Amino acid sequence: xxxxxxxxxxxxxxxxNGISQSVRAKxxxxxxxxxxxxxxxxxxxxxxxxxxTPIQKISTWPFFTGGASSPAAVSPQLLAQGAGFYAQSCxxxxxxDAHGDEGPDLHNLAISDARIASQIKNGTKGEMPxxxxxxxxxxxxxxxxxxxxxx
Amino acid sequence: MSIDPTLWPKLHGASTHFPVALAMAAALFxxxxxxxxxxxxxxxxxxxxxxxxxxxxxLGTFPAVLSGLFMTKGRVLGHxxxxxxxxxxxxxxxxxxxxxxxxxxxxxxxxxxxxxIYLAVLFLTAGLMxxxxxxxxxxxxxx
Numbered sequence: 001x002x003x004x005x006x007x008x009x010x011x012x013x014x015x016x017n018g019i020s021q022s023v024r025a026k027x028x029x030x031x032x033x034x035x036x037x038x039x040x041x042x043x044x045x046x047x048x049x050x051x052x053t054p055i056q057k058i059s060t061w062p063f064f065t066g067g068a069s070s071p072a073a074v075s076p077q078l079l080a081q082g083a084g085f086y087a088q089s090c091x092x093x094x095x096x097d098a099h100g101d102e103g104p105d106l107h108n109l110a111i112s113d114a115r116i117a118s119q120i121k122n123g124t125k126g127e128m129p130x131x132x133x134x135x136x137x138x139x140x141x142x143x144x145x146x147x148x149x150x151x
Numbered sequence: 152m153s154i155d156p157t158l159w160p161k162l163h164g165a166s167t168h169f170p171v172a173l174a175m176a177a178a179l180f181x182x183x184x185x186x187x188x189x190x191x192x193x194x195x196x197x198x199x200x201x202x203x204x205x206x207x208x209x210l211g212t213f214p215a216v217l218s219g220l221f222m223t224k225g226r227v228l229g230h231x232x233x234x235x236x237x238x239x240x241x242x243x244x245x246x247x248x249x250x251x252x253x254x255x256x257x258x259x260x261x262x263x264x265x266x267x268i269y270l271a272v273l274f275l276t277a278g279l280m281x282x283x284x285x286x287x288x289x290x291x292x293x294x
Contacts, residue, residue, distance in 0.1 A: 029256070029257060029260055030257055030261065030262060030265040032256070033252070033253045033256035033257045034253060036252050036253070036256055037248075037249035037250065037252040037253035037256075038249060040248050040249060040252040041245040041246065041248045041249030041252070042245065044212075044213075044244065044245060044248040045241060045244060045245040045248075048216050048217075048220065048241075048244065049227055049241075051217075051220060051225075052220060052225040052226070052227045053225060054225075055220050055221060055224065055225035056224055056225030056226075057225075059221065059224035059225060060224075063154060064154060064221075099230050100230050100231045104231060104232065104290075105229065105230040105231055105233065107226075107230075108223060108224045108226060111157060111160065112155075112157045115157075151224070
């Protein structure tokens with residue numbers, strides 16, 4: 001009778017120990033996974049932010065700027081002319097420093113020269129006026145060159 | 152020889168929707184799995200769908216972030232809509248990678264408590280991804 005009771009007690013303890021070990025193992029796995037998750041999340045974020053500086057540098061290479069539209073290929077006279085047009089017609093909405101005001105920031109635009117020229121000439125209904133009548137194509141090209149030079 | 156400057160916006164547009172959609176799908180599948188009774192076979196199916204979508208979503212963040220960095224020429228914050236976009240993007244990126252890593256390692260062995268915490272962080276991340284997508288759309292509309 002006593003030995004049967006002892007066996008039952010031991011079996012109960014063994015089962016409890018088994019459950020306890022299983023819970024510990026689960027917590028351990030989750031904790032280890034959490035540490036990996038924190039490390040990979042931090043490394044990915046840190047890596048991306050660290051890559052920003054070299055990407056800034058290589059983005060100025062002619063290979064990445066599309067060659068002809070790189071600031072180096074544009075004459076200072078054209079840029080000065082574009083800056084004048086900008087101050088006259090664009091600064092009120094896009095900000096004197098072109099960092100945006102009512103209109104968006106114009107630095108590092110990730111759109112083609114043709115798209116910038118089209119935006120200047122056609123505008124956007126209800127948001128930006130058309131400058132087709134005010135500036136001819138060479139003047140729009142000067143504005144595009146100026147906007148493209150903003151980094 | 153040079154590349155088309157519009158390549159990066161195109162690549163960013165092509166790659167960025169995958170992690171956004173997959174993070175939201177993972178939140179949907181895992182959220183539904185929490186509502187389904189444990190006895191239902193649907194629970195395991197939803198958990199499996201949540202498992203693969205979060206891992207693919209985490210992997211999908213890398214091309215999206217890389218093309219975005221090239222598109223902005225390495226600008227990590229910016230101004231106006233771009234600033235808001237980035238304020239949502241960076242925490243969402245770190246969280247999504249972390250969630251994908253956690254889920255890949257734990258698999259279907261998560262405790263109820265661990266899974267509940269995972270689910271809460273997943274919903275937060277899906278919300279951040281939605282915010283990043285919204286401000287990304289504002290950037291396109293305003294440029």
